[in-house]
Amino acid sequence: MSLFSFCQNAENAGFSKKTCIFPPVVIEYIRSFFIKESIMNYLNCSAEELEREYQSLKNKYDEEKAKGLNLNMARGKPGKEQLDLSNGILDVFTSESNFIGDDGVDIRNYGILDGIYECRKMFGQVLGVDSENVMIGGNSSLNMMFDTISCMMTKPIVEGCDAWYKVENRKFLCPSPGYDRHFGITGYYGFEMIPIPMTENGPDMDMIEELVANDDSIKGIWCVPKYSNPQGITYSDETVRRFANLKPAAKDFRIIWDNAYCIHDITDTPDSLLNIYDECKKAGNEDLPILFCSTSKITFPGAGVAAMAASKNNMKVFKERYNYQIISYDKMNMLRHVQYFGDYNGMLEHMKKHKAVLKPKFDIVLNALASELEPVGIGEWTKPNGGYFVSIDVLEGTAKRVVQLCKEAGVVLTGAGATYPYGKDPKDSNIRLAPTFPPNDELVTAMEIFCICAKLAACEKLLQK
């Protein structure tokens, strides 16, 4: 029995809505009581009850399927409303503009390998490092991460170490669930990928400390330290400090610190992340982290600006490569971004507009999960203060089935398992929900269908159908 049905029953039984106003804490108590004790908690149901629920869900599902919908919650793509927020950036330059930046160079021409000064300065603030540690890239931080790993594959980042290509049993740590495209890069380069469980404070640091201390073939770890993909977890101060104080057996172990959602809050109670670079300096470990970010989810995913930062030692090796790889990235787009925002504070102001668009979308997702799945006891999910995803663990062994059911009913989700290395979720339970792209009305429908599918798959599983 759902809380809603309970209240309806109670009302039918004579309780008026007016006499039934409790303070929120009481409501929450009643709600969790009913969730735990509900006879409709699938895990406590009889086979008959489940069979009835299954038939009812199946009917609803078939109705939805018949509509021939085409909805997409697969990727962390900004929606049209978000893209429109940045259209003004296209008015920054016209044929009449001045094209000389702070370096005194015509930005239309070749030159300035590490990016124009004003852009390095702004991204230095985003990443919490000096501008001299920053290098600006093209439109994709993923590309810079790929190039960074590529670099270390064929050139040692530390003199005396082997290039990673030569390390036959090379390994990489992968906090999981995590970002599929991270795992894709180390998969492409033949690393054995070791999943590290995530906790509410970030990856399991006990496990990481022990692994890296004893195995010099472990060469790095993928991190999305703030509003992690997909869980929206922000690493605790202690986690950041423990990262900064790692003592890896491999001298060329590197932390890939992908701060993709560094200023991407969606609530009024945003998380804060300790500055990894400062902590590493304190610990005498300045060469450990390599930081990344981009404006893909600030301006345009297809036409933004990406940046990386690292110690002087690291950047020397990367820049030697970049020096052969390119003459300069798109300086016009760099200056376009700087002039559009004015400065870092302008960028933060701009993010408030995204927040205003995204908050209702996350509410749609979280409300649907709370009203539909919480009562039947078959899911656990995160309630992030920022980022791009809600991560849900559906009933163990049903994630693939849920994604398949959704797909057949016209709702595309991120593939089940995608959040784990090799695409293998050992429990087959994690699904990444990406609420940003669909318009709100479509998102409501998509979430209705998702919840039906999650419940339907759970019934099937429990009934061993």
Add this chain to the structure above:
Amino acid sequence: MSLFSFCQNAENAGFSKKTCIFPPVVIEYIRSFFIKESIMNYLNCSAEELEREYQSLKNKYDEEKAKGLNLNMARGKPGKEQLDLSNGILDVFTSESNFIGDDGVDIRNYGILDGIYECRKMFGQVLGVDSENVMIGGNSSLNMMFDTISCMMTKPIVEGCDAWYKVENRKFLCPSPGYDRHFGITGYYGFEMIPIPMTENGPDMDMIEELVANDDSIKGIWCVPKYSNPQGITYSDETVRRFANLKPAAKDFRIIWDNAYCIHDITDTPDSLLNIYDECKKAGNEDLPILFCSTSKITFPGAGVAAMAASKNNMKVFKERYNYQIISYDKMNMLRHVQYFGDYNGMLEHMKKHKAVLKPKFDIVLNALASELEPVGIGEWTKPNGGYFVSIDVLEGTAKRVVQLCKEAGVVLTGAGATYPYGKDPKDSNIRLAPTFPPNDELVTAMEIFCICAKLAACEKLLQK
């Protein structure tokens, strides 16, 4: 005696200019007669004559040096006047524009790994291939070439072959003089680079055919087939056909066909280049070439669009990598370029404007060489119909000295030797002149100084100073 002095003497001796109008062919005959027979041809001079010339040049040089100039003919950079030609591209998009391209995708967002259709179509015409063989990149074809070599370093382009990293004695053919940044890439990746002499028809094909047929550790060759860098030579039809019919011992041998100057004519008698891709298909060698081009010298070097093309087999391997490397390159800049030009013909029309700017610059260089160096017999240079450079061979053993003298007098040239692998010009005679960047008045001065330096260095050498 220079032709000018001869004419002046003749005039003083009673010949009026009016009575002295000969058809061009006669003028040319007289000119070459005087060049061959000139008593001032350094190679025929007495030590005394040379010493007088040396002193006179030294005085001129010191005068120029005292001016403290700061001129640059080092890189193939478009000048301001050329950059201004494309400013209109910045008016293509405003905040009010429509951002849906032919693929039906919002170009501001993620997606379309190989680039938007209309852009692939346009670059297909530039490269002479079907749009389906084209992939669009960021702002740099050098970057795409680097990534292409990087790809083959760690993944075999042909199943069963070793990744090049594993081939310890890997080699690459380098037509020389050539493009220093090409050699930089294969140098970075530890290839032994084998210089291939250039002829007026392109690289020495006899040598190439023999080398590749007998050594399977030779993995590729760098080519700038039209208006080659630095000589401005366009490969003859026979050369292209011989390339297309190569039978390399290495199954994974690839021709890097950098068509950087494919539509970059500077005279009214442009060269034409046979379509390598068509010829390779005819020869059953479709997988042999990988083609590159960009708009760096069409719109903006700092904010253009690059493209590559290759067979389906090759692209499958490259795209697998790109799929992990990036989600999509800057589609907004792709559509900006397509809309600005309208189509390929619009691009060709645009190139006529560049030609109008560049022709006078090349004339300044060629006229200076003809009037100053030809008479004294110490240089040989190319007279290209397009491209970005004039390549000159100064007196053997003096190129480094000429570049140094120029530098000390405030004229920066491409480093001597840069046009050869490892920066080693065996004859120390080749210098690349890049006339495009300086304003015309500066170019005149720079060429005056260059000619003084070339002559001064020659006198020093001949006098064994």
